[in-house]
Amino acid sequence: xxxxxxxxxxxxxxxxxxxxxxxxxxxxxxxxxxxxxxxxxxxxxxxxxxxxxxxxxxxxxxxxxxxxxxxxxxxxxxxxxxxxxxxxxxxxxxxxxxxxxxxxxxxxxxxxxxxxxxxxxxxxxxxxxxxxxxxxxxxxxxxxxxxxx
Numbered sequence: 001x002x003x004x005x006x007x008x009x010x011x012x013x014x015x016x017x018x019x020x021x022x023x024x025x026x027x028x029x030x031x032x033x034x035x036x037x038x039x040x041x042x043x044x045x046x047x048x049x050x051x052x053x054x055x056x057x058x059x060x061x062x063x064x065x066x067x068x069x070x071x072x073x074x075x076x077x078x079x080x081x082x083x084x085x086x087x088x089x090x091x092x093x094x095x096x097x098x099x100x101x102x103x104x105x106x107x108x109x110x111x112x113x114x115x116x117x118x119x120x121x122x123x124x125x126x127x128x129x130x131x132x133x134x135x136x137x138x139x140x141x142x143x144x145x146x147x148x149x
């Protein structure tokens with residue numbers, strides 16, 4: 001609903017009806033849904049798009065994928081923002097949980113069929129260093145010092 005808030009009255013200018021996912025804005029940071037950082041609530045698309053009937057996504061499936069990208073991005077941003085403020089014991093709990101997850105994934109990979117491990121070994125012996133989406137070598141992004149945990 002678009003409205004005008006006057007001195008003494010509130011006037012309804014226009015009401016829009018559609019599927020809820022067609023009302024959500026798009027974040028250019030992650031090519032996902034636009035959200036408010038503090039609570040994760042989705043934010044609307046621009047008024048001009050309401051007027052024209054446009055939406056950022058053509059299907060609900062596309063919207064759900066964009067929602068997932070934004071959810072993952074927001075979670076990572078929150079972790080980065082608060083990690084240094086956590087006590088050492090809380091950081092250790094987080095570290096232990098992540099280590100457990102990676103160990104479970106590693107043991108699942110080791111029990112995978114032989115052709116999967118052959119493919120993984122073939123890929124790992126390639127000479128090209130891993131690169132991020134920006135083209136920067138991933139090994140340049142990480143410290144070589146051991147973790148204090």
